[in-house]
Amino acid sequence: xxxxKAAQSARAPHPARWxxxxxxxxxxxxxxxxxxxGQGLSVLVLERRAFPPDKVCGEGVLPPGVRALEHLGVFPxxxxxxxxxxxxxxxxxxxxxxxxxxxxGAGGLGIRRTALVEAMTRRAQDLGxxxxxxxxxxxxxxxPTQVVVHTSxxxxxxxxxxxxxxxxxxxxxxxxxEADSSWRRRFALRQHFRVQPWTDLVEVYVDRVGEAVxxxxxxxxxxxxxxxxxxxIAEPGVQSLARRFPALQLRxxxxxxxxxxxxxxxxxRRVTGRCSDRMALVGDAAGFVDSISxxxxxxxxxxxxxxxxxxxxxxxxxxxxxxxxxxxxxARRLFRRYWLVTTGLLVLARHPxxxxxxxxxxxxxxxxxxALTRRAMQMMVSVA
Ligand SMILES: Cc1cc2nc3c(=O)[nH]c(=O)nc-3n(C[C@H](O)[C@H](O)[C@H](O)COP(=O)(O)OP(=O)(O)OC[C@H]3O[C@@H](n4cnc5c(N)ncnc54)[C@H](O)[C@@H]3O)c2cc1C
Numbered sequence: 001x002x003x004x005k006a007a008q009s010a011r012a013p014h015p016a017r018w019x020x021x022x023x024x025x026x027x028x029x030x031x032x033x034x035x036x037x038g039q040g041l042s043v044l045v046l047e048r049r050a051f052p053p054d055k056v057c058g059e060g061v062l063p064p065g066v067r068a069l070e071h072l073g074v075f076p077x078x079x080x081x082x083x084x085x086x087x088x089x090x091x092x093x094x095x096x097x098x099x100x101x102x103x104x105g106a107g108g109l110g111i112r113r114t115a116l117v118e119a120m121t122r123r124a125q126d127l128g129x130x131x132x133x134x135x136x137x138x139x140x141x142x143x144p145t146q147v148v149v150h151t152s153x154x155x156x157x158x159x160x161x162x163x164x165x166x167x168x169x170x171x172x173x174x175x176x177x178e179a180d181s182s183w184r185r186r187f188a189l190r191q192h193f194r195v196q197p198w199t200d201l202v203e204v205y206v207d208r209v210g211e212a213v214x215x216x217x218x219x220x221x222x223x224x225x226x227x228x229x230x231x232x233i234a235e236p237g238v239q240s241l242a243r244r245f246p247a248l249q250l251r252x253x254x255x256x257x258x259x260x261x262x263x264x265x266x267x268x269r270r271v272t273g274r275c276s277d278r279m280a281l282v283g284d285a286a287g288f289v290d291s292i293s294x295x296x297x298x299x300x301x302x303x304x305x306x307x308x309x310x311x312x313x314x315x316x317x318x319x320x321x322x323x324x325x326x327x328x329x330x331a332r333r334l335f336r337r338y339w340l341v342t343t344g345l346l347v348l349a350r351h352p353x354x355x356x357x358x359x360x361x362x363x364x365x366x367x368x369x370x371a372l373t374r375r376a377m378q379m380m381v382s383v384a
């Protein structure tokens with residue numbers, strides 16, 4: 001089906017100059033493609049990996065992200081066998097004391113990354129976007145009237161380029177939009193295990209070095225992400241990291257790994273701005289704090305919806321930086337709220353005593369815990 005679609009879009013007449021060339025076929029790039037094609041723009045997505053591109057991610061989509069996916073019309077395309085509802089998040093400390101934060105409404109959704117991008121790609125293609133895989137962008141030249149995008153398989157032209165190339169964005173760096181960060185760097189390692197989820201909560205096992213996050217992504221598979229701070233673990237590997245969390249190790253005993261272990265980082269990534277002449281940044285490329293709050297996908301999808309809404313006006317106005325001011329301001333607001341929630345959690349995680357005190361307090365004052373969770377969800381801007 002996906003191959004047929006790809007062949008069909010390859011046969012369709014392509015414009016000599018696309019309205020929008022999107023670099024990166026992850027959630028942010030594809031959401032931008034769906035939003036832009038939905039408004040009649042011609043869109044080309046360039047993705048360096050083979051289809052469907054995988055990536056290290058907790059794969060838990062929080063309510064603002066679920067709403068964005070609904071708004072983008074992705075659900076009818078989703079292979080439901082690779083999804084699993086979760087009703088909240090459970091934090092588990094070294095002494096096994098824990099606290100549960102229930103999510104509002106229908107809760108969140110665990111979605112295997114490959115299933116998510118497959119569904120989003122099909123939706124984008126159905127709307128008319130052309131998505132090319134195994135096509136790495138290595139240079140973007142922004143000329144006064146167009147952008148010229150050099151890729152591993154040739155050159156394409158567009159009226160503007162969208163940088164949706166993730167955490168380590170080449171486009172952000174070469175456009176001079178990357179800022180230094182004084183935060184300690186964190187890294188992650190991910191693997192999937194074949195085991196029936198033992199709870200409908202996302203579990204976060206914490207210790208003084210980092211955390212292990214377990215997300216159910218199907219009826220017989222969980223995704224485990226280990227996160228740690230730079231320099232504190234000599235030889236990070238799934239086995240050595242799992243040993244830090246005996247309660248989790250017990251749960252996974254005998255469960256076969258069904259994906260290869262993959263690494264990610266460093267986090268965080270800061271930006272000096274999200275727009276430049278003929279270029280806009282979206283998703284992780286537009287700034288990433290940390291995985292601890294599990295809201296990167298919600299931010300990526302909502303920032304893409306935001307950009308998609310602004311694109312027709314931006315293009316009509318020449319696609320120079322000045323024409324993107326409204327998007328820049330709205331995106332800054334969206335990221336600032338995400339920064340606040342995520343930084344708060346990160347600071348707490350880095351101070352084990354304060355973290356233990358907070359968790360123990362909230363465990364005995366559940367109404368306050370529920371109110372804080374609701375507030376955190378409200379703080380994540382939902383554009384959908
Ligand atoms: C350890 C970890 C756990 C996380 N857990 C969660 C979670 O549970 N829930 C949540 O909501 N978020 C989570 N996140 C965040 C989430 O993964 C990201 O926010 C989200 O993937 C951002 O989507 P994106 O499209 O911006 O970037 P990506 O998903 O990284 O996609 C970028 C795409 O661009 C492609 N690309 C890069 N460079 C080029 C190039 N030069 N040419 C062509 N293509 C290129 C890449 O191959 C990739 O497919 C987690 C992140 C980490 C690191």
